Amino acid sequence: MRLPLSYTPPDLQAERTGTVRRRQVFFIPGYDPEARTRYRLLFVRELLRHAKRFGDPRPDISPATLSADGILQSWTVGPDEGRVATAYDVLLWDDLVARDFRRPRVLSVLLLVVGTLHALVRGLIWRFYRLNWLYGNVVIYPFVMVVLLSALSLAIGTLVHAHLGDWFGHSLGWPPWVTLPLAVVAGIAWIVAIEALLNRFFFWQLLNDWVFNWQHGNGWRRDYAARLDVFADRILARLAEAEARGERPDEVMIVGHSTGGLTAAEVAARLLARAPDLGTGDTAFCLATLGSALPIVAAQPFARHVRGDVAALVASRRIVWLDVQAPQDWMNFPGFNPVLDLGLPLAGGPIANPLVRSAQVRDILTPETYAKVRLKPFRMHFQFLLANERPGPYDYFRMVLGPQFLRDRAIRPIVAELAPAAPQAGG
Structure with a gap:
């Protein structure tokens, strides 16, 4: 893990004049089988908290609509003091994630073992540890758990076989053709019995997540690659619809969180290739990756x-890419810079991206909250999308709803102030 978390590329896009009045946000969640319910509820709850804490007007949030194919979830936030007119679209791929979760558990475990051993042989695990030892632990955790669970299952099965068979003088003396199947059942049954506990410790979530990243890095996820193309098509269609209505946005922002940070980068690269005018006119084109796990895939040898x-994003002046990181987050790579760490084929061309900034989590939470959540990996990982408790340069809702262009917010952020405390009764 390398610090400091700050990098401004030498060929960054020139500053834009004026402020944003209308913004189109495309949010891409991470590897989450419940995305279509989770992120709408999270957005509304946290925006209301943000408005209360910072004294903003109560936001005007429209009801959410879902496209017929279940890929696009949309709502708007009306313009008011401190906010711009924002169309907020969530691009969903949770159906692909849910399909992974429906795989036979034995197959998922087999894929995990093969993928982890492959990564160990190729030296990838050690590279992850060098980039962030905490994320290295997250990657290896499901494999270690599989080894431990298998060893305990073997021990339980062996004890059942011994006590039901004729290994001990006081045993029942049942024949092996009875005791061996019962031993296998016992070895499996206890794992089924602790399913809720495994889910509480995110075992299956992290197992399937790693398997997905390993498969994607090797180019084996055609369903996901097809969804990337669909996402690019939907974004272009939405922008064409806004143009036809006379509602061209001043800024188009693609936001990706966690694994969705990689997804957002891949979609943005497709848009640069398909829409040569995007980012060249009055509309700014931006990418924000928050707590991204990009190296998990990009560092794999076959992920060319x-x-x-x-590399296309790094070299393009048509897009501004802000990568926000946090040392306290176990599931990102603080200090990672693709320009320095990926060996990209840049061939001496311009280096226009990314801007790398810290979320400064310790500063935007109260000390009490920070003490409660600093050892809760998933809670800390989601802080990128939650309302600040204290003012700071990183503020999710100022970023997606405020009047500053993303480039300006990264370079010279306007930091909000907390609302004055309510007077105490009886004073």
Whole structure:
């Protein structure tokens, strides 16, 4: 893990004059089987908290609509003091994630073992540890758990077989053709019995997440690659619809969180290739990756297609890419810079991206909250999308709803002030 978390590329896009009046946000969640319910509720709850804490007007949030194919979830936030007119679209791929979760558990475990051993042989695990030892632990955690669970299952099965068979003088003396199947059942049954506990410790979530990233890095996720193309098509269609209504946005922002940070980068690269005018006119084109796990895939030796997409973003002055990181987050890579760490084929061309900034989590939370959540990895990982408790340069809702262009917010952020405390009764 390397610090400091600050980098401004030498060929960054020139500053734009004026402020944003209308923004189109496309949010891409991470590897989450419940995305279509989670992120709408999270957005509304946290925006209301943000408005209360900072004294903003109560936001005017429209009801959410879902496209017929279940890929696009949309709502708007009306313009008011401190906010711009924002169309907020969530691009969903949770159906692909849910399909992974429906795989036979034995197959998922087998894929995990093969993928982890492959990563160990190729030296990838050690590279992840060098980039962030906490994320290295997250990656290896499901594999270690599988080894431990298998060893305990073997021990339980062996004890059942011994006590039901004729290994001990006081045992029942049942024949092996009875005791061996019962031993296998016992070895499996206890794992089924602790299913809720495994879910509480995110075992299956992290197992399937790693398997997905390993498969994607090797180019084996055609369903996901097809969804990337669909996302790019939907974004272009939405922008064409806004143009036809006379509601061209001043800024188009693609936001990706966690694994969705990589997804957002891949979609943005497709848009640069398909829409040569995007980012050249009055509309700014931006990418914000929050707590991104991009190296998990991009560092894999066969992920040349991903590194090609990242290289296109790095070299393009048509897009502003802000990558926000946090040392307290176990599931990102603080200090990672694709320009320095991926060996991209830049061939001496311009380096226009990314801007790398810290979320400064310790500063935007109260000390009490920070003490409660600092050892809760998933809670800390989601802080990128939650309302600040204290003012700071990183503020999710100022970023997606405020009047500053993303480039300006990264370079010279306007930091909000907390609302004055309510007077105490009886004073």
